[in-house]
Amino acid sequence: xxxxxxxxxxxxxxxxxxxxxxxxxxxxxxxxxxxxxxxxxxxxxxxxxxxxxxxxxxxxxxxxxxxxxxxxxxxxxxxxxxxxxxxxxxxxxxxxxxxxxxxxxxxxxxxxxxxxxxxxxxxxxxxxxxxxxxxxxxxxxxxxxxxxxxxxxxxxxxxxxxxxxxxxxxxxxxxxxxxxxxxxxxxxxxxxxxxxxxxxxxxxxxxxxxxxxxxxxxxxxxxxxxxxxxxxxxxxxxxxxxxxxxxxxxxxxxxxxxxxxxxxxxxxxxxxxxxxxxxxxxxxxxxxxxxxxxxxxxxxxxxxxxxxxxxxxxxxxxxxxxxxxxxxxxxxxxxxxxxxxxxxxxxxxxxxxxxxxxxxxxxxxxxxxxxxxxxxxxxxxxxxxxxxxxxxxxxxxxxxxxxxxxxxxxxxxxxxxxxxxxxxxxxxxxxxxxxxxxxxxxxxxxxxxxxxxxxxxxxxxxxxxxxxxxxxxxxxxxxxxxxxxxxxxxxxxxxxxxxxxxxxxxxxxxxxxxxxxxxxxxxxxxxxxxxxxxxxxxxxxxxxxxxxxxxxxxxxxxxxxxxxxxxxxxxxxxxxxxxxxxxxxxxxxxxxxxxxxxxxxxxxxxxxxxxxxxxxxxxxxxxxxxxxxxxxxxxxxxxxxxxxxxxxxxxxxxxxxxxxxxxxxxxxxxxxxxxxxxxxxxxxxxxxxxxxxxxxxxxxxxxxxxxxxxxxxxxxxxxxxxxxxxxxxxxxxxxxxxxxxxxxxxxxxxxxxxxxxxxxxxxxxxxxxxxxxxxxxxxxxxxxxxxxxxxxxxxxxxxxxxxxxxxxxxxxxx
Amino acid sequence: xxxxxxxxxxxxxxxxxxxxxxxxxxxxxxxxxxxxxxxxxxxxxxxxxxxxxxxxxxxxxxxxxxxxxxxxxxxxxxxxxxxxxxxxxxxxxxxxxxxxxxxxxxxxxxx
Numbered sequence: 048x049x050x051x052x053x054x055x056x057x058x059x060x061x062x063x064x065x066x067x068x069x070x071x072x073x074x075x076x077x078x079x080x081x082x083x084x085x086x087x088x089x090x091x092x093x094x095x096x097x098x099x100x101x102x103x104x105x106x107x108x109x110x111x112x113x114x115x116x117x118x119x120x121x122x123x124x125x126x127x128x129x130x131x132x133x134x135x136x137x138x139x140x141x142x143x144x145x146x147x148x149x150x151x152x153x154x155x156x157x158x159x160x161x162x163x164x165x166x167x168x169x170x171x172x173x174x175x176x177x178x179x180x181x182x183x184x185x186x187x188x189x190x191x192x193x194x195x196x197x198x199x200x201x202x203x204x205x206x207x208x209x210x211x212x213x214x215x216x217x218x219x220x221x222x223x224x225x226x227x228x229x230x231x232x233x234x235x236x237x238x239x240x241x242x243x244x245x246x247x248x249x250x251x252x253x254x255x256x257x258x259x260x261x262x263x264x265x266x267x268x269x270x271x272x273x274x275x276x277x278x279x280x281x282x283x284x285x286x287x288x289x290x291x292x293x294x295x296x297x298x299x300x301x302x303x304x305x306x307x308x309x310x311x312x313x314x315x316x317x318x319x320x321x322x323x324x325x326x327x328x329x330x331x332x333x334x335x336x337x338x339x340x341x342x343x344x345x346x347x348x349x350x351x352x353x354x355x356x357x358x359x360x361x362x363x364x365x366x367x368x369x370x371x372x373x374x375x376x377x378x379x380x381x382x383x384x385x386x387x388x389x390x391x392x393x394x395x396x397x398x399x400x401x402x403x404x405x406x407x408x409x410x411x412x413x414x415x416x417x418x419x420x421x422x423x424x425x426x427x428x429x430x431x432x433x434x435x436x437x438x439x440x441x442x443x444x445x446x447x448x449x450x451x452x453x454x455x456x457x458x459x460x461x462x463x464x465x466x467x468x469x470x471x472x473x474x475x476x477x478x479x480x481x482x483x484x485x486x487x488x489x490x491x492x493x494x495x496x497x498x499x500x501x502x503x504x505x506x507x508x509x510x511x512x513x514x515x516x517x518x519x520x521x522x523x524x525x526x527x528x529x530x531x532x533x534x535x536x537x538x539x540x541x542x543x544x545x546x547x548x549x550x551x552x553x554x555x556x557x558x559x560x561x562x563x564x565x566x567x568x569x570x571x572x573x574x575x576x577x578x579x580x581x582x583x584x585x586x587x588x589x590x591x592x593x594x595x596x597x598x599x600x601x602x603x604x605x606x607x608x609x610x611x612x613x614x615x616x617x618x619x620x621x622x623x624x625x626x627x628x629x630x631x632x633x634x635x636x637x638x639x640x641x642x643x644x645x646x647x648x649x650x651x652x653x654x655x656x657x658x659x660x661x662x663x664x665x666x667x668x669x670x671x672x673x674x675x676x677x678x679x680x681x682x683x684x685x686x687x688x689x690x691x692x693x694x695x696x697x698x699x700x701x702x703x704x705x706x707x708x709x710x711x712x713x714x715x716x717x718x719x720x721x722x723x724x725x726x727x728x729x730x731x732x733x734x735x736x737x738x739x740x741x742x743x744x745x746x747x748x749x750x751x752x753x754x755x756x757x758x759x760x761x762x763x764x765x766x767x768x769x770x771x772x773x774x775x776x777x778x779x780x781x782x783x784x785x786x787x788x789x790x791x792x793x794x795x796x797x798x799x800x801x802x803x804x805x806x807x808x809x810x811x812x813x814x815x816x817x818x819x820x821x822x823x824x825x826x827x828x829x830x831x832x833x834x835x836x837x838x839x840x841x842x843x844x845x846x847x848x849x850x851x852x853x854x855x856x857x858x859x860x861x
Numbered sequence: 862x863x864x865x866x867x868x869x870x871x872x873x874x875x876x877x878x879x880x881x882x883x884x885x886x887x888x889x890x891x892x893x894x895x896x897x898x899x900x901x902x903x904x905x906x907x908x909x910x911x912x913x914x915x916x917x918x919x920x921x922x923x924x925x926x927x928x929x930x931x932x933x934x935x936x937x938x939x940x941x942x943x944x945x946x947x948x949x950x951x952x953x954x955x956x957x958x959x960x961x962x963x964x965x966x967x968x969x970x971x972x
Contacts, residue, residue: 560898562933562942563921586880590917590928593881598928602914835878841916842877842885842894845870 053079053149055352056140058130058296059156060084062093062338063325065111066345066470067154068122074353081123081148083130085157086179089114094338094468096183097205097378100212102756103187103735105719106180133300135318152320152352155297155308159290159326159336164200168262173269174284177209189283190216191737197221198271198281200259202229204375206287207246211379213285214250221279222246223257223271225288233375235390237399238406238420245382245404245423254279290336292327307334312367314348324348331370340371342470372436374467376503380797385428388418388435396444407452409444416441427451429473429507433463456507457514465511466497466504473511480515488512489750505792524782526568529561534572534782541576548582549573559587567592568783571670571706575778578815579822585834594839595826596653597668599646604653606645608662609703612677612695612715613641619662626659640674640712642667650839654830663703664827670784672702672774673712676724680717680734689734691717694763698730701767702774704823705816708781708790711774726754729787730773732766735759739766743773743799744791752788755796758804772809775816776802868963871903874955882916882925887962892951894962895936898922901953902936903962909946 055071057064060082068082084090091109099106117124129143138150161176163169173189175182190197190213199210202224213220222229228239229246243253257277262284263270270280292307303309303317307329314322314330324344326336335341350366374387392410399406405423409416409431415438419431430451434441437460441447456465461474475495485491488509492498498505526534537558546552549569553559559566570587585593596604608623623643627635633647642665648656657664666673675698678684680691695715702711714725715732725731727747731754733740738761745754757773760766776799781790791799802808829838869887871894877883882895884906891906893916904925908915913929920926924942926933933942939950952963 560922563919563924563926564931566919566921584880586878586920589919593917598914598917600911600929602912602917602929835881837876837883840883842872842883844886845872 053138053151054081055079055152055154056081056083056148056150057154057156058083058140059158059293059325059327060086060090060124060126061156061158061325062090062111063158063327063341063345064154064156065090066342067156067324067348068120070342070345070349071352072120072122074349078353079123080121081125081150082117083125083128083142083148085127085129087127088180089117089124089126091180092468093179094378096177096180097208097212099180100177100183100187100209101215101380103740103759104753104756106183108753109180130296133296135300135320138320152322154348154352155302155316155321155323155327156325157293157296157327159292159334161286162289162291163286164259164288166259166261168264168268169286171262171264172267173282174262174286177205177285177287183212186213186283186285187216190218190220194218194282196279196281197283197285198223198279199285199287200271201287201289202226202253202255203232203287203289204230204377206285207251208378209285209287210246210251211249213283218283219250219252221252221254221281223254223259223273223279225256225258227255229253230377230386233373233386233390234420234422235408237397238384238386238390238408238422241399241401241404241406241422242382242384246379249379249381290326290334292329292334294327297323297327305329305332312347312369313351314344314368315351322348322351330368333370335371335373337373337375339374339464339467339470343371344368346470374432374435376467378503382422383425384422385425385432386418386420387432388416390418390420392417394444396448398445398448407448409441409448411441411444414440414442416444416447424452427454429456429459429463429465429504430454433459436464437462456510459511465507466495466499468504469496469499471495471497476508476511477515480512485512486516526572526783527556527558527565529565530557532556532558534568537569537572538576541573546573547577547580549584549587551582565783567670571708571783574706575819578819583834591668593834594650594653595664595668595829596648596650601647603647603649605667606648606653606656606660607638607642607665607667608660609665609699610642610662610674611699612675612692614677614692614696615643622660622662626656629659630656638667638674639676640667641676642674651841653839654833657827657830663825666704666826669706670709671704671706671711672699673710675699676712676714676728678715678717678722680715684717686720687717687734688719688736689717689739690763691715691723691732691734694732694739694766695723697763697767698732698770701771701820702816704825705774705778705820707774707778708783709786711777711787713770727751728754729777730754730770732770737761739763741766741769741773743770743777744788746786746788750788754788755791755799757800768809768813769803771816772803772812773799775812775819778816778819779812866963866966868954868961871953871960871962874958874960876960880920882918882920884914884916888964890964892962892964893925894953894960895920895925897936899936901955901960903951903953904934904936904939905949905951907948908932908934909948915948 057067090111131141133140141147161178196219197213199206199222202222210220210222229242258274259271260274261272268284272278294304297308308323310323310328310330316323325341347368372388377384392412394411397408408420410418416434459473463473479485479491479494491512498508559569566587567589573581632645636644638644675695677691677695681687682692711729713730714723714728716723716725717734725733727745731742740759741757742754746752877896882893893904893906895902897920899922908927910932913927917928918925924933939948941947949965951965954961
């Protein structure tokens with residue numbers, strides 16, 4: 048049957064299709080929009096495929112928008128459906144399940160297919176394009192299956208990223224390239240000659256001027272044979288020589304096509320009712336295969352659609368697409384490369400240092416900037432790319448290069464594009480702060496989507512937001528805002544003067560005396576620096592840490608005994624049940640961290656309850672190591688790859704009792720199905736085939752953040768070592784109340800890895816954690832040996848021998 | 862306001878550790894008694910916001926922070942230092958090793 052939708056139908060669920068939907072919805076809140084995706088998932092960020100080839104993360108994480116976005120924005124999303132015919136006269140199209148959709152306007156965003164050269168052996172097993180998540184998974188599992196070598200045909204941007212992903216799995220890889228220089232569309236010979244050695248440093252071999260004649264079979268791919276007769280043995284062949292615009296559907300309805308569907312400056316095809324956007328479109332002779340132009344095109348398409356819908360008002364010049372200056376960033380960890388525009392001009396300024404692998408170039412024609420290449424040192428890239436896009440006049444290009452390296456994002460014009468993945472300009476970031484009320488980089492990123500693609504622009508986003516929110520970038524995070532003292536300064540003072548308590552620090556530095564808010568932060572700092580051999584002063588602690596229970600809204604407390612790894616026994620359960628009855632506990636609740644919570648307990652009852660429970664404190668009230676959630680793993684699960692319960696209990700016992708800058712929730716999953724949700728924990732381990740993935744910085748609270756992978760190791764003992772080193776690194780370096788998921792982005796994942804995974808630095812961290820741990824003890828033992836008199840009691844009303852005195856107070860203030 | 866203020870013996874000096882507070886019932890009224898660096902102070906026990914137990918709050922030289930939602934009050938006057946209503950303040954006094962509290966007449970001081 049024909050759906051009565053008469054709005055806009057977008058065919059193709061790639062970045063382009065999604066971008067059109069977003070740009071259109073922004074301009075026209077009520078137009079019905081339907082997005083038809085041929086692939087089996089909602090639109091995802093293809094640009095980041097190379098990341099998951101490296102990390103092995105689930106491709107689900109690439110989703111451009113969550114499912115709710117489509118419902119919230121009234122975009123009907125049809126997934127895994129193919130358009131089989133289109134009747135543009137009637138405005139109806141048919142889907143492969145014989146449903147029909149009506150449309151007023153149609154946008155073709157069918158993207159492209161990987162170009163596969165018609166050479167013998169191209170269809171053999173072991174030969175793959177690198178285009179979608181399935182390719183990614185196949186390539187990754189081949190690279191980890193112990194083959195001797197992989198070959199990548201094509202030394203362009205995508206080919207190099209594929210090679211990096213393969214090398215990251217420990218598989219030898221050779222890139223074979225037809226020409227004598229890599230990324231020839233973007234780079235000149237000088238930059239290319241420095242890029243090859245940089246790749247060699249990442250265990251990626253490059254062979255130039257290799258024209259592949261055939262893929263050696265016969266049963267499956269065993270290597271490449273080149274036109275000069277030489278051969279390269281390889282059991283995995285990835286083909287990345289370019290794209291072919293997907294125009295089949297467009298041709299079937301008679302749209303004029305060349306390489307791609309030909310569009311005018313309003314993104315209209317030869318049929319005015321039909322537009323085309325993205326890699327399937329050809330504008331002024333150019334098919335753009337990069338992400339930034341797609342966003343420009345989508346915005347223009349949205350303007351065309353809305354101005355026409357609104358009554359065909361005359362084309363507004365700003366609503367025209369005049370082409371994009373291509374720009375690209377190579378997403379290969381360890382190599383910084385940004386380029387834009389042309390790789391040469393009639394005046395070129397080049398700064399090159401082969402020893403450090405730095406190459407910076409600005410190309411000029413007719414006095415205007417037309418291109419830049421920045422390798423090894425990309426400082427000032429936003430400003431230079433913006434200058435290329437604007438074709439800015441320049442007198443002294445060498446000086447301009449030097450100036451750019453000193454300029455920060457704050458010096459950029461509002462029109463400079465900061466996030467290429469989502470096409471966000473600096474002005475939009477500032478508007479999110481000034482008009483949108485956003486106060487933090489995180490909020491701005493959520494609103495504008497800047498920094499949510501490949502993430503390479505996040506430092507720039509943070510700097511711009513900081514400047515826009517009032518120079519926060521200049522103001523350090525003070526531990527004590529009253530006295531403007533930072534954690535680092537105070538820690539140094541504590542070390543230098545061998546201070547042992549909060550009152551020592553208060554006496555020496557004045558910290559914590561005025562508003563008192565920072566006293567718990569100071570208490571943690573003193574304990575951490577002194578490795579728990581400090582002098583404990585309970586008055587500096589929050590009430591939870593004075594009575595070792597979590598205060599509730601009515602002033603009662605909750606009691607959570609420790610259950611290592613979420614494993615308990617009938618005897619423990621019986622004791623918990625008995626306690627709940629004996630003390631008339633109002634609620635017994637299973638927590639999210641796989642423990643039992645006794646809620647509504649009065650402070651006075653705490654010691655007796657702990658005594659009756661006979662279990663150690665779960666620290667559910669403290670900024671400390673909380674639970675380690677586990678699944679049953681190999682102990683019982685049919686799918687288990689690792690002993691998650693065993694590792695979880697080991698972690699919890701090794702870390703138990705340690706206080707931390709903020710709470711630390713952990714999890715261990717016995718297989719990538721991840722039933723223990725370890726990928727959204729502060730510290731998480733996931734058993735994978737052949738080892739353990741160790742992650743940190745996950746969140747599943749107000750914000751959801753997938754934990755970063757620190758590393759993948761082969762043994763459980765190594766996983767424990769890495770996770771432990773990370774915990775101590777966090778304990779020593781995070782600001783108070785800074786969760787791991789804020790800490791890691793602040794410090795930088797590379798820095799974290801460097802220290803945590805370093806053999807000596809990691810061992811030193813573990814040793815310091817061990818020393819700190821020795822000085823801890825179960826705080827619930829204070830049930831028999833309270834720290835203070837009346838620690839858990841109200842004061843008793845005084846009795847007879849001290850009668851109330853009646854009369855004016857001596858020196859009262861009222 | 863009623864006329865006579867009454868002074869009550871509350872506790873001995875070492876019943877409350879330095880920098881902490883405790884709740885005590887005097888004359889049927891719940892009082893939070895504090896031993897701060899600046900002296901002994903007494904406020905009504907419940908935070909005017911949501912009834913949080915002020916005696917469980919963090920104390921600095923002259924203020925206490927409610928443990929539930931971080932409202933801050935001047936220990937000497939009960940005046941709010943953040944937002945909302947203040948709380949009644951009572952006079953604390955050290956006589957030797959003993960602490961006395963003179964209850965204010967009003968339930969609560971205006972903000």
